[in-house]
Amino acid sequence: VSIDPLTDYDIFDSQFVIDPFPVMDEIRESACPVAHTDRWGSSWMPTRYADIVAVAQEHDLFTSQQILVTGPPPGQEPEGPYAAVAAPPISSDPPEHHWHRRLILPFFAPQAVAKFEDGTRELCNRLIDGFIEHGEADAAADYAQQIPVRVIATMLGVPTDLSDTFTGWVRGVLEAGLKDQAIRLEARNNILDYFKREIDDRTANPRENDLITTLLSSEVDGQQVPEEYVHGVCNLMLVAGVDTTWSSIGAALWHLAQHPEHRHQLRDDPELWPSAIEELLRAYAPVTMARIVGRDTEFQGCPMHAGDRVLMSFPAANRDPRQFDRPDEVILDREHNRHVAFGAGIHRCAGSNLARLELRVALQTFLARIPDFELVDPSAVTWAGGQVRGPRQCKVRF
Amino acid sequence: VKVRVEEGSCHGHQSCAIAAPEVFGADDYGNAVVLIEGVIPVELEAKVRRAEGNCPERAIVIED
Numbered sequence: 508v509s510i511d512p513l514t515d516y517d518i519f520d521s522q523f524v525i526d527p528f529p530v531m532d533e534i535r536e537s538a539c540p541v542a543h544t545d546r547w548g549s550s551w552m553p554t555r556y557a558d559i560v561a562v563a564q565e566h567d568l569f570t571s572q573q574i575l576v577t578g579p580p581p582g583q584e585p586e587g588p589y590a591a592v593a594a595p596p597i598s599s600d601p602p603e604h605h606w607h608r609r610l611i612l613p614f615f616a617p618q619a620v621a622k623f624e625d626g627t628r629e630l631c632n633r634l635i636d637g638f639i640e641h642g643e644a645d646a647a648a649d650y651a652q653q654i655p656v657r658v659i660a661t662m663l664g665v666p667t668d669l670s671d672t673f674t675g676w677v678r679g680v681l682e683a684g685l686k687d688q689a690i691r692l693e694a695r696n697n698i699l700d701y702f703k704r705e706i707d708d709r710t711a712n713p714r715e716n717d718l719i720t721t722l723l724s725s726e727v728d729g730q731q732v733p734e735e736y737v738h739g740v741c742n743l744m745l746v747a748g749v750d751t752t753w754s755s756i757g758a759a760l761w762h763l764a765q766h767p768e769h770r771h772q773l774r775d776d777p778e779l780w781p782s783a784i785e786e787l788l789r790a791y792a793p794v795t796m797a798r799i800v801g802r803d804t805e806f807q808g809c810p811m812h813a814g815d816r817v818l819m820s821f822p823a824a825n826r827d828p829r830q831f832d833r834p835d836e837v838i839l840d841r842e843h844n845r846h847v848a849f850g851a852g853i854h855r856c857a858g859s860n861l862a863r864l865e866l867r868v869a870l871q872t873f874l875a876r877i878p879d880f881e882l883v884d885p886s887a888v889t890w891a892g893g894q895v896r897g898p899r900q901c902k903v904r905f
Numbered sequence: 906v907k908v909r910v911e912e913g914s915c916h917g918h919q920s921c922a923i924a925a926p927e928v929f930g931a932d933d934y935g936n937a938v939v940l941i942e943g944v945i946p947v948e949l950e951a952k953v954r955r956a957e958g959n960c961p962e963r964a965i966v967i968e969d
Contacts, residue, residue: 560961609934616935617919781923843958845920851961855916860935891906 513537516544516552518576518818521685523742524892528835531823537842541807547577549583550797550816551809554825556847558807562798567787569601569798569817569853570600576797576894579687580814587692589699591735594743597854604853606727611740611857614662614718620861626863630657631872639876643883646764646873647901651757654869658861659748664847665705674702677749685893695742702741703780704736711806744858751793753863754897755848758791761898762837764871764882770874772839783839784867789846790837792821793895796850821847822896880905906945907968908953910937924959925952931935934962 512530517523523530523564534542535554538690542552553559562569572581573599579585593599596607613619634653638644656674657667679694705719715721722737763770773779800815825846826834849856856862882888883902891899910921914945917936921929927949944967950959957965 564962612917612934616933617922652962785923786919788922842955845959845961845963852916855918860919878968892955 513539513542514544515546516542517546518893519547523644524896525890527820527822527892527896531820535823535827539808540807543809548579548816550576550818551806551811552818552820552823553807553822554820554827556824556830559821559824560847560851562806562817562819563847563850563854566601566853568603568804570801571598571604572600572799574598574686574734574815576690576795576799576816576818578688578864581799585688587696589696589703589738591739592699592742593735593745595736595739596857597743597747601769606784607736608853608857610722610725610727610732615857615860619859620864621641621673623662623861624864626661626867627658627868628872629655630654631869632876635872635876643902643904645900646760646880646903647757650873651753651760651869651897651901652899653808654750655862655865656749658752658865659744662718662748662833662861663705663744664714664719665701668877669737672746674749676697677746680746681750682891683896698742698745699738702738706738707743719788733902743758746902747856748861750891750895750897751856752858752865754793754891754895755788755791755866757898758793758896759787759866759870759903760873760903761882761888761901762787762791763874763902764788764901765885767879769837769839770878772880773870777819779839780867780871782844784840784863784870785844786837786839787866787870788848788863789831789844790831790835791842791850791897792825792846793897794848794850794856795822795894795896796854819850821850877905906950906955907938907943908939908941908945908957909966910939911966914962915960916962916964918961920959920961920967921956923950926958928953928954938956 512534531554540555594603599607602617634650656670660667676694676698679690684691684694709720709723725732796819798817800811800813802813804811828834851861880903883904888898889900915937921937928941930938932938957967
């Protein structure tokens with residue numbers, strides 16, 4: 508039975524998870540480029556670049572009361588013992604959003620994240636040391652998945668030894684938890700229990716050059732920030748900083764495994780790297796975010812009601828031919844690339860400079876050590892979809 | 906040409922600094938700043954136009 512994606516799309520349909528772009532194209536080129544579904548808590552889904560950017564930029568109308576792509580309506584989420592802890596600033600609306608974001612931005616400015624480059628390169632080399640003799644590796648599970656969680660743990664000042672545990676919790680929120688609220692809540696509580704202990708420890712024993720300590724002692728308008736804010740920032744950094752970048756690294760390696768000409772271009776012309784990273788981010792944007800409509804409105808002819816969920820599929824925006832020539836082609840030296848892999852407007856991904864650094868270092872290190880590689884079996888590659896799209900198993904041989 | 910970043914429109918993507926690092930940088934919050942005062946050297950004009958064409962917020966204004 509074929510379903511009509513304009514009125515009944517399913518972001519977890521197995522084919523859509525593997526390759527969402529044919530469905531996105533069909534919706535985008537139809538008479539109604541804003542689709543709707545009753546599935547997974549119901550949502551609207553614009554597919555044109557201009558519409559998605561408009562939703563992102565019009566933060567007064569499209570609020571951040573909820574940002575997950577599935578779930579019960581706002582106010583009805585079972586948030587458990589930490590109901591007061593959100594994920595600022597991603598979950599914040601103005602006016603609080605302004606200080607919620609301003610306090611963390613300095614940690615993520617390009618000049619601030621540059622200090623993680625050497626450590627990230629060492630990490631990448633260590634991971635490659637672990638499998639290079641085997642002639643085969645899982646580029647997603649053995650490599651991509653291992654990198655961002657350790658970078659974020661280092662940044663947060665928590666042990667990288669717990670990386671597998673952190674990864675499990677993040678997947679609980681962003682993968683299995685999107686279909687099952689009990690799983691999401693359990694993972695969320697594990698994350699918040701963990702960071703509550705870390706915060707209590709910093710409160711009793713402040714540390715030097717420590718992000719959590721610095722945030723706990725920061726002030727806004729002469730008042731120390733509430734602990735819930737710092738707790739929420741820790742939550743955000745773990746949940747938003749792991750799956751996303753790992754998906755991006757994995758998808759880029761999946762692409763490069765199938766495109767020797769692109770590997771050779773990057774080897775022969777290192778000046779291509781900056782635009783190549785942007786192009787890979789465009790073509791394989793991992794993230795879809797959600798917004799909640801703040802008041803009844805009509806958007807592109809669609810009657811939207813307060814409380815409705817709207818998906819911002821950045822992957823769909825980045826493949827719109829109205830904005831990008833030959834959108835389905837990866838063109839490493841693309842001249843004009845206003846991609847929105849990191850969103851747009853006041854919620855632009857706060858970690859974008861760190862994500863770019865990790866993506867570049869991960870790819871450069873991999874290509875330097877393993878210049879030629881191919882997929883072992885293209886049909887055996889598995890993907891995650893929904894909120895964050897990227898390969899989860901991606902065996903390559905070299 | 907001269908170039909400026911429209912205040913309030915820049916949200917710190919840093920696309921401009923990636924396309925034209927000689928011309929654009931970041932303040933402490935990661936928002937774009939123009940590093941060159943006055944007229945942009947002719948040899949950097951193409952990079953400035955590329956930077957403009959890479960800004961998702963259309964925050965870069967080139968004044969011919």
